[in-house]
């Protein structure tokens with residue numbers, strides 16, 4: 001599939017609605033099918049709702065609606081299915097917090113036994129359900145190479161239970177269980193779990209990262225994932241206005257800053273090897289990403305934590321180096337505004 | 338066909354004859370032989386179409402079964418002991434979602450101290466999980482109950498646990514009658530799910546339910562179990578008609594009709610109890626046995642009817658509700674509310690301790706003379722526990738109890 005980028009075409013209008021018909025994306029079509037309908041109860045500006053809709057819509061299109069979704073407990077599950085209502089237009093199953101990958105495996109096994117190879121399975125959950133409590137099930141699913149696409153919506157914490165720390169909470173972020181009290185830097189350093197790397201270490205057919213800043217890229221990756229059989233993993237950065245303490249109209253902007261600073265590398269990997277990287281056109285200092293977020297406010301207070309910011313910058317520099325995010329390698333532009 | 342095979346093998350064959358489409362399991366003694374046999378049947382193509390999923394834990398095993406069942410496949414797993422506890426969370430979920438999964442529990446004690454031998458602590462601990470629990474007395478019954486379990490589960494859309502004593506049944510080689518495939522096919526129609534994940538007719542399963550409907554949902558779960566009180570005997574009657582042997586049902590009274598003393602028990606120990614009772618009958622003692630096949634739902638009426646004419650009841654069970662006494666006994670007492678008779682609880686055979694005819698004979702004589710303590714631990718070594726109790730009273734750092742006991746017994750040096 002041809003990859004089209006928003007900014008290259010020059011229009012930010014939803015679905016490129018202002019462009020010629022063949023350049024418009026399917027999202028601009030008011031008659032398109034939606035996996036996740038309006039009426040759900042996500043917070044305004046929820047990155048997870050946005051990410052899930054785009055990812056599953058893409059899978060729906062790629063499979064001609066022949067798909068089943070399995071969901072871990074978390075915001076996405078709670079806001080989408082307040083009984084007796086549901087916002088899902090696809091067959092959808094929620095069992096528990098920590099077992100979505102295994103439940104998805106069960107669905108895939110049943111479909112295989114029944115000879116329904118046309119129906120595809122997607123598992124999904126937040127970063128807590130994925131990198132923490134569900135990790136054993138996910139690793140098992142990867143190791144067996146079960147025919148499941150698993151999507152992690154990474155909002156960097158346990159948002160559903162009130163913004164506690166998860167294994168994917170970034171360095172320096174304040175959460176309700178990693179408060180920035182006194183000299184504490186919020187979430188400690190050196191504790192992050194890099195699940196895309198863990199997934200790649202399983203040598204599964206396809207691993208990719210994406211953000212809600214580039215929805216075309218997210219759609220492309222969800223679609224591409226469906227071209228493979230076996231275990232596939234998609235890790236999507238989805239800002240959470242509530243937990244990140246950002247304005248609800250800034251979700252997409254914040255996600256873009258995560259990529260432009262090098263904090264969140266966007267790439268694809270096949271069989272454990274990186275095959276494509278989204279390059280950063282103009283690199284920004286990490287402060288540009290951190291400062292607008294309330295969860296990092298303590299780093300910019302009366303006694304600014306240059307030490308912590310420097311460590312985060314070093315992490316971003318490392319990502320740029322390891323993934324070759326800039327081409328050619330260029331220094332950071334600008335200063336913290 | 339009559340076969341001289343291990344209990345586990347018999348169960349594996351009965352499960353295979355029931356045509357499961359997804360089997361997932363994680364090994365734990367004494368369940369292993371069942372799933373090993375099934376994995377071979379699947380790999381060899383003898384059991385097809387069927388997917389055998391080797392999972393990384395019991396938590397995953399039950400989760401895979403949940404996914405498979407919700408997608409419309411007949412799903413089976415087996416476990417025991419620590420494994421059953423490790424699946425406690427998805428266990429409640431499977432029943433809450435109304436998924437007719439069938440699972441064998443090869444009953445085994447729960448640690449600590451770790452112990453691989455038989456008792457019923459594992460399945461009894463999950464008695465409120467919403468699963469139907471059936472207990473097999475013999476290997477033949479274990480086989481037969483599995484075939485019935487799929488029908489009961491699927492007619493009610495509720496999961497069923499078939500409990501069989503670890504090692505005592507699973508590893509015992511006995512003669513069993515393994516039915517023919519055509520017979521099982523005629524008895525057990527293909528699984529027709531009540532709700533299924535189908536792209537042609539999308540539904541959401543597992544929505545979040547608040548206080549407005551949660552009680553009602555739980556009531557319906559209870560009501561389903563009450564329906565099982567009728568269904569379990571009906572399926573047992575159908576089974577008897579189709580296969581020509583009695584198996585299953587709610588309760589199995591043995592020489593109860595005119596008995597002054599009735600012993601209530603479940604599982605393989607019933608054989609030893611019946612033998613003992615036969616001998617005591619020959620001596621003129623008026624004693625009978627009430628075997629419980631269904632523990633969940635608990636057949637209050639059937640137990641009440643069977644015990645109505647007795648003067649005393651001895652509930653012998655292989656699990657302990659620590660801090661109160663007997664689990665089965667508490668349920669039996671409920672059945673007897675309003676009926677006045679002497680009731681005794683006997684905790685026996687914990688962690689695989691042999692329940693001998695000699696001990697049972699002594700026990701029943703004491704019961705009939707009404708000299709039994711209300712709560713008795715069969716064959717408890719009093720001296721041993723007294724010594725340990727003294728030690729813990731006098732020395733703060735008395736050491737690990739289990740190791741102290743073994744040292745006192747002389748089975749361990751140092």
Ligand SMILES: Cc1ncc(C[n+]2csc(CCOP(=O)(O)OP(=O)(O)O)c2C)c(N)n1
Pocket residue numbers: 048073074075076097098125126127128129130155157158159160161166
């Ligand atoms: C076994 C278990 N432990 C804890 C919880 C409580 N719980 C529900 S959702 C959740 C956090 C979800 O976080 P995440 O997966 O990151 O998703 P998010 O809500 O952030 O989208 C927790 C801790 C639970 N439901 N089950």
Ligand code: SF4
Pocket residue numbers: 041042043044045046047048049075076079155159160239240241242243
């Ligand atoms: S708390 Fe965050 S993830 Fe949850 S619904 Fe609100 S914005 Fe979305």
